[in-house]
Amino acid sequence: MSAVAEATSVYLQEFRELGRDEPAWLSQRREAGIQAFEAVGFPHRRMEAWRNLKPGALTQQHFRAADAVGAVPMALAPTAALVPDAWRLVFVDGHLSAGHAVLDDLPEGLTVRPLRDAVVQDGAMPEAHLGRHAVLDNHPFAGLNSAFWADGALIDVAPGTVVDRPVVLVFLSSESAAHRASYPRVLVRAGEHAEIRIIQMHAGPDALPYLVCPVTEIIAEANSSVRLNHIQEEGAAAFHLGLVHAELARDARLHVHGLSDGGKLARTDIFVNLAGEGADARLDGLYLVGDGQYADYHTWVRHQAGHCSSQQLFKGVLSGKAESVFDGLIHVHKGAQKTDSRQQNRNLLLSPRALAHSNPRLEIYADDVKCAHGSTVGELDREALFYLRSRGIGENDARGLLTFAFANEMLQLIGVEALRDHVGQRLAAFMPGDATVKELL
Amino acid sequence: MSANTDTINELTRKGYEYGFITDIEQESAPPGLNEDTIRFISAKKDEPDWMLEWRLEAYRQWLEMPTPAWAHVKYPAIDFQAISYYAAPKNQPKSLDEVDPKLLETYEKLGIPMHEREMLAGVAPEGRSNVAVDAVFDSVSVGTTYKDKLAEKGIIFCSMSEAVREHPELVKKYIGSVVPRGDNFFAALNSAVFSDGSFVYIPKGTRCPMELSTYFRMNAGHTGQFERTLIIAEEGAYVSYLEGCTAPMRDENQLHAAVVELVAHKDAEIKYSTVQNWYPGDENGKGGIFNFVTKRGLCEGANSKISWTQVETGSAITWKYPSCVLRGDNSVGEFYSVAVTRGHQQADTGTKMIHMGKNTRSTIISKGISAGHGQQSYRGLVRVLPAASGARNYSQCDSMLIGDQCGAHTFPYIDAQHPSAQIEHEATTSRISEDQLFYCMQRGIGPEEAVSLIVNGFCKDVFKTLPMEFAVEAQKLLEVTLEDSVG
Numbered sequence: 001m002s003a004v005a006e007a008t009s010v011y012l013q014e015f016r017e018l019g020r021d022e023p024a025w026l027s028q029r030r031e032a033g034i035q036a037f038e039a040v041g042f043p044h045r046r047m048e049a050w051r052n053l054k055p056g057a058l059t060q061q062h063f064r065a066a067d068a069v070g071a072v073p074m075a076l077a078p079t080a081a082l083v084p085d086a087w088r089l090v091f092v093d094g095h096l097s098a099g100h101a102v103l104d105d106l107p108e109g110l111t112v113r114p115l116r117d118a119v120v121q122d123g124a125m126p127e128a129h130l131g132r133h134a135v136l137d138n139h140p141f142a143g144l145n146s147a148f149w150a151d152g153a154l155i156d157v158a159p160g161t162v163v164d165r166p167v168v169l170v171f172l173s174s175e176s177a178a179h180r181a182s183y184p185r186v187l188v189r190a191g192e193h194a195e196i197r198i199i200q201m202h203a204g205p206d207a208l209p210y211l212v213c214p215v216t217e218i219i220a221e222a223n224s225s226v227r228l229n230h231i232q233e234e235g236a237a238a239f240h241l242g243l244v245h246a247e248l249a250r251d252a253r254l255h256v257h258g259l260s261d262g263g264k265l266a267r268t269d270i271f272v273n274l275a276g277e278g279a280d281a282r283l284d285g286l287y288l289v290g291d292g293q294y295a296d297y298h299t300w301v302r303h304q305a306g307h308c309s310s311q312q313l314f315k316g317v318l319s320g321k322a323e324s325v326f327d328g329l330i331h332v333h334k335g336a337q338k339t340d341s342r343q344q345n346r347n348l349l350l351s352p353r354a355l356a357h358s359n360p361r362l363e364i365y366a367d368d369v370k371c372a373h374g375s376t377v378g379e380l381d382r383e384a385l386f387y388l389r390s391r392g393i394g395e396n397d398a399r400g401l402l403t404f405a406f407a408n409e410m411l412q413l414i415g416v417e418a419l420r421d422h423v424g425q426r427l428a429a430f431m432p433g434d435a436t437v438k439e440l441l
Numbered sequence: 442m443s444a445n446t447d448t449i450n451e452l453t454r455k456g457y458e459y460g461f462i463t464d465i466e467q468e469s470a471p472p473g474l475n476e477d478t479i480r481f482i483s484a485k486k487d488e489p490d491w492m493l494e495w496r497l498e499a500y501r502q503w504l505e506m507p508t509p510a511w512a513h514v515k516y517p518a519i520d521f522q523a524i525s526y527y528a529a530p531k532n533q534p535k536s537l538d539e540v541d542p543k544l545l546e547t548y549e550k551l552g553i554p555m556h557e558r559e560m561l562a563g564v565a566p567e568g569r570s571n572v573a574v575d576a577v578f579d580s581v582s583v584g585t586t587y588k589d590k591l592a593e594k595g596i597i598f599c600s601m602s603e604a605v606r607e608h609p610e611l612v613k614k615y616i617g618s619v620v621p622r623g624d625n626f627f628a629a630l631n632s633a634v635f636s637d638g639s640f641v642y643i644p645k646g647t648r649c650p651m652e653l654s655t656y657f658r659m660n661a662g663h664t665g666q667f668e669r670t671l672i673i674a675e676e677g678a679y680v681s682y683l684e685g686c687t688a689p690m691r692d693e694n695q696l697h698a699a700v701v702e703l704v705a706h707k708d709a710e711i712k713y714s715t716v717q718n719w720y721p722g723d724e725n726g727k728g729g730i731f732n733f734v735t736k737r738g739l740c741e742g743a744n745s746k747i748s749w750t751q752v753e754t755g756s757a758i759t760w761k762y763p764s765c766v767l768r769g770d771n772s773v774g775e776f777y778s779v780a781v782t783r784g785h786q787q788a789d790t791g792t793k794m795i796h797m798g799k800n801t802r803s804t805i806i807s808k809g810i811s812a813g814h815g816q817q818s819y820r821g822l823v824r825v826l827p828a829a830s831g832a833r834n835y836s837q838c839d840s841m842l843i844g845d846q847c848g849a850h851t852f853p854y855i856d857a858q859h860p861s862a863q864i865e866h867e868a869t870t871s872r873i874s875e876d877q878l879f880y881c882m883q884r885g886i887g888p889e890e891a892v893s894l895i896v897n898g899f900c901k902d903v904f905k906t907l908p909m910e911f912a913v914e915a916q917k918l919l920e921v922t923l924e925d926s927v928g
Contacts, residue, residue: 334845334846335845349860355856355858356856356858357855359852359853359854359855361853362850362868364848364850364870367842367843368872369870370871372868372870373851373868374866374867375853376863376864377857377863379862
């Protein structure tokens with residue numbers, strides 16, 4: 001089998017053909033990205049962090065970067081308008097869809113700009129941070145993003161600014177992106193004492209294979225607070241492979257809430273470096289994996305300074321011939337004393353053909369720490385099912401109710417009502433049971 | 442601080458009391474590994490042709506394999522051409538009576554009873570109960586006790602070389618059936634050059650009347666020990682098997698790459714206990730044994746049970762995963778482990794439980810203690826295959842850290858492919874709390890004793906599964922090992 005893209009140089013060749021007119025520092029970082037990809041190539045089973053991912057179809061063709069903005073697909077128009085009371089940038093096929101942008105009355109101290117403009121207008125900030133944090137070595141798709149990103153967003157919150165409305169970034173793929181790739185790039189900096197919530201949404205049409213490799217870098221300075229809702233609802237044939245990387249300074253707080261509910265092959269890596277004392281990170285995730293889908297969350301939480309805390313809670317519901325991976329690392333560096341770190345992963349299998357992998361990992365190099373992780377895999381509680389059925393609720397509805405009960409905890413952590421309703425609908429569509437029961441929820 | 446250093450040094454040294462070398466005439470193969478080395482070993486053991494072919498095939502597979510690098514351990518690359526693959530005392534005894542007295546003395550020093558007559562006559566030292574011992578010295582077995590008594594019941598307990606000669610049909614049927622030749626890098630190496638080990642066969646419906654035990658001793662320098670153990674329990678049989686090991690103190694790293702295969706047929710039970718106390722290297726991490734071992738048990742028949750218990754206190758590097766393949770319906774796998782790393786020791790150990798049959802159950806209890814510069818990882822896999830309805834697993838791995846230079850890591854892998862499977866994994870990491878220490882000390886218990894008390898409590902779940910004598914030994918070992926490690 002000679003896969004087209006296994007000869008990695010097709011991407012290198014594409015890169016060479018592009019020839020962009022950009023500042024020198026940016027060209028260098030793009031070059032570093034493509035070199036990182038060239039060095040590793042597509043992941044394979046022998047790479048420990050990628051052992052469960054079968055990239056087969058991904059390597060069979062060359063996904064060229066989409067070169068123009070597409071039209072927002074009709075079906076996705078509501079998605080693009082989700083969370084009405086917010087500032088918004090909409091990207092289609094990796095390029096800005098200018099007509100959808102809502103950036104009126106930005107408060108003083110908040111900069112939201114398409115990244116393409118930002119690298120020219122806000123030279124120093126992107127130069128200092130863009131591509132300086134996300135690790136490319138072990139994530140070939142982040143390397144591709146660094147090399148190819150066409151647009152994205154820069155969000156810069158000045159020190160002391162508390163932003164009361166969320167910033168919504170919508171990344172859509174259109175019909176014209178079939179067999180194409182897009183590389184959304186987001187750079188966020190929250191200055192000292194600043195607060196911001198960002199909603200990052202990925203969606204696309206079903207039945208078309210396309211590739212999306214997003215990279216989000218977050219710099220949270222001292223005592224700032226960053227909340228990110230990361231929602232992945234790609235089309236059923238899509239490949240979504242991306243990462244979120246956050247650097248936390250002293251007393252900074254980060255909350256990432258992820259939903260993975262689409263794509264044929266979807267993986268998001270969340271890297272968090274707790275670099276200053278007293279920093280706190282909370283990572284939550286819900287993955288709903290249907291027949292023929294593969295969903296993967298990898299977390300890498302590194303406690304580099306003492307007195308930091310982190311919490312992770314990831315829940316998965318699998319049906320049909322679904323496959324999921326949760327791989328979570330807690331790494332406590334030497335000297336990071338008084339670390340308090342917890343991690344939980346719960347998986348619910350609704351079908352005998354579903355396969356859940358759960359790899360909670362601890363690496364601890366300091367002795368005065370509290371670290372715990374737990375992991376469970378199982379089906380719905382038979383006793384609970386029986387209880388509901390004995391009260392006249394049909395089996396399917398009972399299963400639906402219990403599935404909802406399992407996943408609802410994650411919904412409650414979303415924090416934005418409009419978004420919670422949206423995710424609730426996605427959950428209702430996914431779970432067993434008929435419409436009347438779902439209306440009750 | 443410096444005033445303490447001497448005492449600490451002394452204690453660290455004292456910590457390993459089996460580090461002597463037996464001065465005995467030995468013959469060994471010249472260092473190096475090629476097909477001729479394998480032919481030499483095979484010829485030395487007077488093996489049939491099929492065995493030699495099997496070895497050579499394994500060697501050819503090994504040549505193709507890359508050295509694995511995924512484990513969480515750091516060590517210099519091993520030069521496989523610098524190791525001698527065969528070493529044995531020159532005078533090979535025909536029976537137990539002819540064993541070189543120097544060897545008997547060695548085993549006496551190690552506390553291993555080699556005198557069956559004394560014991561039968563009721564003058565057993567220290568009131569030890571009857572244990573049949575197979576003593577392996579470098580590459581050969583120097584004697585097996587109670588063979589005749591066991592043979593009355595139809596039990597075969599002998600060295601592997603003897604089994605290849607006397608019971609070729611059994612060996613041929615089972616060798617490589619649980620750990621195939623090409624299973625992994627070190628298993629392939631072992632399959633090519635394995636020297637001695639124990640062979641146990643328990644016939645149908647027999648309960649082995651005494652504990653069987655093998656004691657491995659590495660003596661010669663520049664050698665590796667590559668033993669192979671095979672235990673077969675026929676339908677309804679039961680056996681409890683113990684394994685112990687020590688080696689002299691040397692500045693070089695020596696390689697120990699063993700393979701252990703267990704087969705439990707219907708209703709059979711095998712209990713396998715290890716107290717591993719290879720030389721761990723000195724306080725600077727110089728020398729010590731590389732213990733890279735493949736151990737796997739197959740619960741072949743319904744209702745069979747395999748239980749692994751290990752106490753790992755020795756070796757510079759330990760890298761092993763005693764595993765259970767639960768093929769029979771209702772079969773049970775257990776893994777109990779206490780691993781201690783101190784000084785510059787590293788351990789990457791754990792287990793694999795592969796659930797294939799219906800209603801299979803497995804339990805994993807792992808306790809890791811890390812002190813000094815020790816680095817310790819628990820790595821485990823629980824896999825539930827699509828046919829394994831009703832599979833149940835409970836895993837708990839706790840780590841204790843003593844000192845701020847050590848590390849404790851946990852890498853459990855859970856792959857569940859059946860909805861009725863119930864899998865739970867829990868892990869915690871902590872250190873001995875000030876409160877616990879204070880409580881003990883205000884009641885007049887010294888700090889070292891207090892640590893030992895707390896650590897023993899921490900390990901109790903595992904120790905209580907060990908056979909009585911072993912449990913006592915393990916507890917003592919833990920005390921010695923942790924002597925200089927107070928917080």
